[in-house]
Amino acid sequence: MTIREVAEDAGVSLQTVSRVINDGPNVRPQMREKVQASIDRLGYVPSLAAQRMSGSRSYIILAINDRERTIADWRERQGNDWVDQMLLGGMLTCAKHGYRMMVELVDTHIDHVERELGATISALQPDGVILTPPHSENRQITQLLELRNIPFARIGSKGEGAGIPLTMGDENAARFATERLIELGHRRIGFIAGPAQYSLSSWRVDGWRAAMRDAGLRCDGLLEAGDFSYSSGTHAGRALLDRNEDLSAIIGSNDQMTLAALAVAQDRGLRVPRDLSLISFDNTPIVRFSQPPLAAIDQPIAETVSVAVDRLIALKGQPHEDGTIDVAASLVERASLGPAPDPA
Amino acid sequence: MTIREVAEDAGVSLQTVSRVINDGPNVRPQMREKVQASIDRLGYVPSLAAQRMSGSRSYIILAINDRERTIADWRERQGNDWVDQMLLGGMLTCAKHGYRMMVELVDTHIDHVERELGATISALQPDGVILTPPHSENRQITQLLELRNIPFARIGSKGEGAGIPLTMGDENAARFATERLIELGHRRIGFIAGPAQYSLSSWRVDGWRAAMRDAGLRCDGLLEAGDFSYSSGTHAGRALLDRNEDLSAIIGSNDQMTLAALAVAQDRGLRVPRDLSLISFDNTPIVRFSQPPLAAIDQPIAETVSVAVDRLIALKGQPHEDGTIDVAASLVERASLGPAPDPA
DNA sequence: ATGAAAGCGCTAACAC
DNA sequence: GTGTTAGCGCTTTCAT
Numbered sequence: 001m002t003i004r005e006v007a008e009d010a011g012v013s014l015q016t017v018s019r020v021i022n023d024g025p026n027v028r029p030q031m032r033e034k035v036q037a038s039i040d041r042l043g044y045v046p047s048l049a050a051q052r053m054s055g056s057r058s059y060i061i062l063a064i065n066d067r068e069r070t071i072a073d074w075r076e077r078q079g080n081d082w083v084d085q086m087l088l089g090g091m092l093t094c095a096k097h098g099y100r101m102m103v104e105l106v107d108t109h110i111d112h113v114e115r116e117l118g119a120t121i122s123a124l125q126p127d128g129v130i131l132t133p134p135h136s137e138n139r140q141i142t143q144l145l146e147l148r149n150i151p152f153a154r155i156g157s158k159g160e161g162a163g164i165p166l167t168m169g170d171e172n173a174a175r176f177a178t179e180r181l182i183e184l185g186h187r188r189i190g191f192i193a194g195p196a197q198y199s200l201s202s203w204r205v206d207g208w209r210a211a212m213r214d215a216g217l218r219c220d221g222l223l224e225a226g227d228f229s230y231s232s233g234t235h236a237g238r239a240l241l242d243r244n245e246d247l248s249a250i251i252g253s254n255d256q257m258t259l260a261a262l263a264v265a266q267d268r269g270l271r272v273p274r275d276l277s278l279i280s281f282d283n284t285p286i287v288r289f290s291q292p293p294l295a296a297i298d299q300p301i302a303e304t305v306s307v308a309v310d311r312l313i314a315l316k317g318q319p320h321e322d323g324t325i326d327v328a329a330s331l332v333e334r335a336s337l338g339p340a341p342d343p344a
Numbered sequence: 345m346t347i348r349e350v351a352e353d354a355g356v357s358l359q360t361v362s363r364v365i366n367d368g369p370n371v372r373p374q375m376r377e378k379v380q381a382s383i384d385r386l387g388y389v390p391s392l393a394a395q396r397m398s399g400s401r402s403y404i405i406l407a408i409n410d411r412e413r414t415i416a417d418w419r420e421r422q423g424n425d426w427v428d429q430m431l432l433g434g435m436l437t438c439a440k441h442g443y444r445m446m447v448e449l450v451d452t453h454i455d456h457v458e459r460e461l462g463a464t465i466s467a468l469q470p471d472g473v474i475l476t477p478p479h480s481e482n483r484q485i486t487q488l489l490e491l492r493n494i495p496f497a498r499i500g501s502k503g504e505g506a507g508i509p510l511t512m513g514d515e516n517a518a519r520f521a522t523e524r525l526i527e528l529g530h531r532r533i534g535f536i537a538g539p540a541q542y543s544l545s546s547w548r549v550d551g552w553r554a555a556m557r558d559a560g561l562r563c564d565g566l567l568e569a570g571d572f573s574y575s576s577g578t579h580a581g582r583a584l585l586d587r588n589e590d591l592s593a594i595i596g597s598n599d600q601m602t603l604a605a606l607a608v609a610q611d612r613g614l615r616v617p618r619d620l621s622l623i624s625f626d627n628t629p630i631v632r633f634s635q636p637p638l639a640a641i642d643q644p645i646a647e648t649v650s651v652a653v654d655r656l657i658a659l660k661g662q663p664h665e666d667g668t669i670d671v672a673a674s675l676v677e678r679a680s681l682g683p684a685p686d687p688a
Numbered sequence: 689a690t691g692a693a694a695g696c697g698c699t700a701a702c703a704c
Numbered sequence: 705g706t707g708t709t710a711g712c713g714c715t716t717t718c719a720t
Contacts, residue, residue: 001466002697013707018699026705043459045466049402050697052393053712074432074646079423079629083431087447088418100468102446103431115387122345122389124444285423289633302418346713357691362715370689394713397696 001044010038021046022056048100052125059099061309062126063090064117064135067105078256079285082132082301089302090130093309101309102126106135113140121148128312130305131155131163133198151317153308156200164311164320166304166327170200173297173329174207177251177279180331182215185340186249186277189217190240192233192261193225194253201225204253204281222247226257233260241268248340249277255284258294262336273338283332292335300327345388354382365390366400392444396469403443405653406470407434408461408479411449422600423629426476426645433646434474437653445653446470450479457484465492472496472656474649475507477542495661497652500544508655508664510648510671514544517641517673518551521595521623524675526559529684530593530621533561534584536577536605537569538597545569548597548625566591570601577604585612592684593621599628602638606680617682627676636679644671 003021007014012035019027020035027035038044052058063086073080083103090101104120107113121129121144129152135141136157145152146162153164174191181189191208194201205223212219221243226232233252237260240247250265252258258280262272270276272292280287283296304327311320347365351358356379363371364379371379382388396402407430417424427447434445448464451457465473465488473496479485480501489496490506497508518535525533535552538545549567556563565587570576577596581604584591594609596602602624606616614620616636624631627640648671655664 003699004697014698015700015707016705019706022699024699028705031705043462043466045463047396047469047697048467049393049396049469050712051699052391053397053697053714054699055712056699058393071432071436074425074428077425077429077627077629079425081418081421081423081425081428083428084418084425085421087427088415091447091449092415100446102444103435105435118387119389122387123392125391125393283421285421286629286633289630291635347715348713358714359691359716360689363690366715372689375689391713394696395715397698397713398715399696400715 001042003044003046006035006038006042006044009042010035057127058125060124060126061090061094061099061101061128061130061312062120062124063101063103063130063132063305064106064141065103065132066134067107070105081284085299085301086130086132086305089305090309093306097309097313099127099309099313106141108134108138113138114144117141117144118148121145121150126150128152128309130308130312131157133157133200137197137199149317151312151315153312155304155308156198158199158203158324162319164308164315165324166308167200167203167324168299168301168304169326169328170203171207171210172326173281173331174204174251175211176207177297177331178208178211179215180333180337181249181251181277181279181340182211182217184277184338187217187340188222188244188246188248190222190224190244190247190250191219192236192240192250192252192257193223194257195225195227201253208251226253228254228256230256230260233257234264237261237264241265241270247276249279251279251281253281255280255282255287255294255296258296259287259290262290262294272336275341277338277340278336279331280336288334290336295334295337296332297329298332299329303327345386347388347390350379350382350386350388353386354379401471402469404468404470405434405438405443405445405472405474405656406464406468407445407447407474407476407649408450408485409447409476410478411451414449425628429643429645430474430476430649433649434653437650441653441657443471443653443657450485452478452482457482458488461485461488462492465489465494470494472653474652474656475499475501477501477544481541481543493661495656495659497656499648499652500542502543502547502668506663508652508659509668510652511544511547511668512643512645512648513670513672514547515551515554517625517675518548518595519555520551521641521675522552522555523559524677524681525593525595525621525623525684526555526561528621528682531561531684532566532588532590532592534566534568534588534591534594535563536580536584536594536596536601537567538601539569539571545597552595570597572598572600574600574604577601578608581605581608585609585614591620593623595623595625597625599624599626599631599638599640602640603631603634606634606638616680619685621682621684622680623675624680632678634680639678639681640676641673642676643673647671 133156136154224236287294477500480498568580627642631638
């Protein structure tokens with residue numbers, strides 16, 4: 001089935017068929033209908049490769065994830081569904097526009113980034129690329145894409161520069177979680193930050209700090225940083241509890257670290273939420289199954305990716321001018337969240 | 345960067361470069377080296393679209409999943425990592441061969457299957473397709489692929505016919521799980537089967553039946569069927585417990601149903617594993633977090649998909665002759681598994 | 689062992 | 705509004 005056969009069938013030129021396919025101008029409605037009828041009857045679908053070849057779009061959006069972390073997540077089977085949520089938002093929205101989403105894993109820290117990504121770009125020639133942390137702020141990557149003139153979205157990035165910046169309300173989410181704890185009577189609220197190479201780590205800290213400050217509370221000794229791993233959460237949890245006898249709540253910057261903090265607390269005989277409340281970030285599936293289940297800031301990954309795809313396709317290469325797009329996260333309350341213990 | 349520039353740079357014809365790229369014959373080692381040097385230096389990577397256009401392979405393997413079920417899993421965020429495991433096995437193995445994996449969701453039960461899948465095939469022109477249950481045994485789909493001459497793998501399917509059949513040791517796994525329970529002293533072992541439209545449902549039943557028979561045990565009243573949903577597991581669990589006072593173990597054909605059976609048992613005051621042992625199928629992430637964690641047959645999805653990709657690429661369109669490929673599943677023992685209660 | 693020519697299916701640019 | 709022409713980057717013949 002090629003465009004030629006459709007043209008013959010409809011008794012028109014290739015070009016007219018092409019115009020119909022691409023919703024081009026200068027086709028009489030009547031003609032359009034006739035051609036469309038042939039297309040439908042013959043079950044014709046244009047070849048992506050041929051469309052790409054003739055200089056038009058490739059109809060492919062490429063989503064890029066951190067290779068090492070993603071593979072580790074898959075192998076460990078901890079239920080992290082980041083990729084699934086990306087696919088949910090990305091594939092469906094791509095499909096809506098007649099695009100396809102492809103997923104690619106790219107190493108961050110090695111020096112081959114350019115070669116690795118460059119090769120993928122050359123092979124696939126995607127119409128748009130979606131970068132996720134920590135790639136979103138990798139200069140090598142953003143520069144490569146800018147240079148090659150590939151529109152891209154940066155999830156978890158706010159900087160000016162090229163590419164569409166999108167965030168998931170990190171600062172507000174942290175602020176809101178903190179405010180909720182304060183509302184429940186908590187005064188000493190510890191915070192386990194993510195690693196510094198993720199900008200969102202510091203945004204979350206900012207939100208927490210702001211809420212504490214607004215409530216007239218001090219943050220001294222209440223901040224620890226981890227690297228998103230369970231073990232770093234154990235370490236941070238211990239440090240916070242060691243240092244603060246009066247600690248009554250902890251906000252962790254992801255689920256693994258917060259689960260670790262939960263384990264530390266329970267090891268020390270603290271009851272959650274009676275003695276200690278916990279709020280996590282991410283809301284991956286497993287937090288519903290801890291004892292008690294963890295309250296968590298839900299990251300709207302699917303929607304963010306969906307918005308990114310929409311923008312990428314709508315922009316068609318024109319630069320994005322509207323500043324950072326923020327898709328708000330929300331707090332899912334669960335049993336790990338309770339009123340502050342009486343100041344006995 | 346096109347093949348032309350490489351040819352000029354190396355001072356050879358386009359053809360020679362093409363031969364080097366494709367490991368073709370009739371190139372002197374010396375020439376090959378020279379061209380490869382140019383390729384490396386210029387960072388040339390052939391365009392997938394152009395390769396496809398000129399009649400050769402598309403270097404794309406398409407993995408097809410059930411649309412409704414997959415989207416439901418993603419939305420519900422129950423931690424089902426089937427797609428992730430497919431990607432783990434599929435993407436990495438594709439990459440090893442210079443291929444890409446694309447994921448596509450296809451509706452099973454509607455009559456548009458042919459149009460829907462046909463359109464995808466026409467657009468993408470994949471070099472191979474991987475079918476997962478229940479698509480693996482959908483005649484409309486297999487016939488379409490056969491007709492279009494697209495090599496495909498059928499996961500969870502044994503029939504003769506076109507396509508490479510692959511299974512995950514369903515019968516043996518069920519048999520082994522049953523034998524393990526018998527070894528632990530269990531005599532009355534209930535089985536919750538999956539829905540009939542999945543062949544693997546009956547294979548698993550067969551394995552259980554065979555093990556029971558070999559041990560001289562009867563199966564009467566011990567079989568219930570669900571549809572893989574939690575609620576169907578609740579129903580089946582109740583029926584089994586209602587009917588069999590002496591029931592001491594249940595094997596469920598997937599995690600959701602087995603978790604439901606666990607809840608039913610606990611609702612009735614049964615302690616697991618003291619009063620009732622449970623073994624599940626799938627071993628998705630959440631079974632580690634139930635109380636107690638569920639012993640489960642681990643489905644080697646990643647490896648199975650990896651094998652499928654390998655075969656698909658190796659065969660290059662020649663028919664597969666070696667019969668069903670079986671990738672063995674294994675039992676992961678967890679706290680839901682214990683000795684049978686004393687026949688007090 | 690290498691090169692030249694033809695064409696894959698489509699769209700852009702131009703003609704009418 | 706519609707048709708014609710050229711060419712995208714590559715691999716396939718086929719010549720040499």
